[in-house]
Amino acid sequence: MQCVWTLSLLQLVALWANAAVLTENGLPILWDQAPSQLSDLPQADNVVTINPWNSLQRMSLYRILVGSTDKYMASMGTNDSASPLWGLPLQLAWKLRSGRLVDPTGATTCGQEGDPMCISTNSWWACVNYYLSVIPFLAAVQKGLIGDGLIQVQVQAPAEAAEDSCTSYTDCSAKYPDLMAKWEEFFQTLKDVSASEISDFEKRDQILGAFWAGESLSLNTASSSCKAKMSYYSSPEVAFAKSWMNAADYVAAAYFQSSLNNSVLFMGPLPSRVLQEGDSAPNIADLSTEENHTLYIFGWMNRMNTILLGSPVKMWRSAMCSDKSREKGRELLQNLILDPKFAVSTFVSILTEMTRSCSGLST
Template structure:
């Protein structure tokens, strides 16, 4: 399969495949059970005590972020599900449903990370739980620090687990010291929201600016997490590690296009993700107990990641070069939209389109 045909196949599968469960009643998994107010989180001596290893508390961080930023997101479009931060709690829900929040140690007897556990918890040894930590705790602390959450009137302490405690942080000061670049970009995102939303610029430009700052922060968090969480990958099978790496790599494409990750779009792209953790014997695209859509997605994601590495990152570089202006990024999102929704879209034209776009920058 050539690159262009591969890209076309994976995005079409994103619509047709329904392997992964990422919503219930149109919202992230167990969203309605998660606390929606800061006052509902545990408090000791006036300091909010966040336990990010409690699934509902971590989901609550997202609920608080989305509720607090919704007033600044009118440029994203009408409706309650247009906030681009929705993709983050949807990912957390998929990780729970697919068993990726459990302890991956071969001899473990822990039930932590299973949806049936009570309360539902997240194992600190989970690579996926660790990656998500940097996309939940860090932005939440930055939002509190900037007053977007809590209006500058609250203090937050984050519980650090006993296992691999050095990879996590306990509060804003600690996180800023350990991960200054990621925290700075999240602060910039939250500090800029009100200014951008209240400007006299067009909604088109406001949306592009907000998405640009958000994706810059998400990419920095992912790069930070990739380094901090690397030891946990050793606990997984080689097929699962390859999938995890390719899954992280795919963020570069949507980030460069400043993809508007509302609930509807996010769910479409997440639907064909693997519904369970891969084992050593799994060889996509021939995994018997996974659907054809899951098998194809695993194969294609892995293939794209490998080709990009073999070519020294030139595939990602070309895409990024083509996304050089607000208008170009709009075309890039339209291109992704056509690839996803129109199976007859001529995939063979993708490379020439990107080359032309990059040349005109």
């Protein structure tokens, strides 16, 4: 079974060889330049100040977070690239590389050639990522996974983003209590499970479940908080953004292990530029076949979910009723998103059968 999976993975890597490059030297872009310790960030009087509207500093949040949690991730795999947290900096890398952190209004040069490290407060994508970077980071500091407990962390909040931003753990907890609690729960689970006597398989399942609970709530929170910024984009980009959020529901329910390698594989074929009016997958001339396919599949998944009033996502969640079904679900998503020859009708028929099997288990 392992040999079959390895062969399949190698075939997919070859298939997506032309996908967007999100890494440098095998790591997310900017990783090597980003500070790796809390003490490397600007500080005065035992207060570290973070500017999450700078790409390098936002990437540093992830580098510190991944490095500080590695010791709890032994059950994930045999090396330090197996942590599910790797998916977060790779999301940021894709958004940066594809121009999605640039000011979409064109009113400033933020994120453009003259100011490439600037993250625009007008960017919907940057806004969504805020809830996947600042909040988890502050939660990890609070739970003692980052820092020595003596250094306080302050977060810069530009005036134009003050309403949606927060400046400290206390401030963020007050604004987003449920979200902060969910990420604290993940980090506590990480510590507790890693020290338990259960099998690595069980540890992995529990850690991934808690991780995706945090990421899902971050996305749900961002969906509401960042909604107004969608007005700055073309209708194809808005449609893609919505389909991207919808796809996350499927990935989360399957407990996708967003390791470094897996994340590169799944994010590589995401569109390498912001979509414009007139773009219509799978026939966007300046995007690769792989990017067109991913856009088309994401769009199909979202349209079906909208037409059927959310029942496909509900069915998918019901089908992910056990660790074995989630494993099958991850394989099914891989085939649907990464293999252009995999028919959507096959996806639907397999999903229907999986749902029936889960229903049988619950009766």
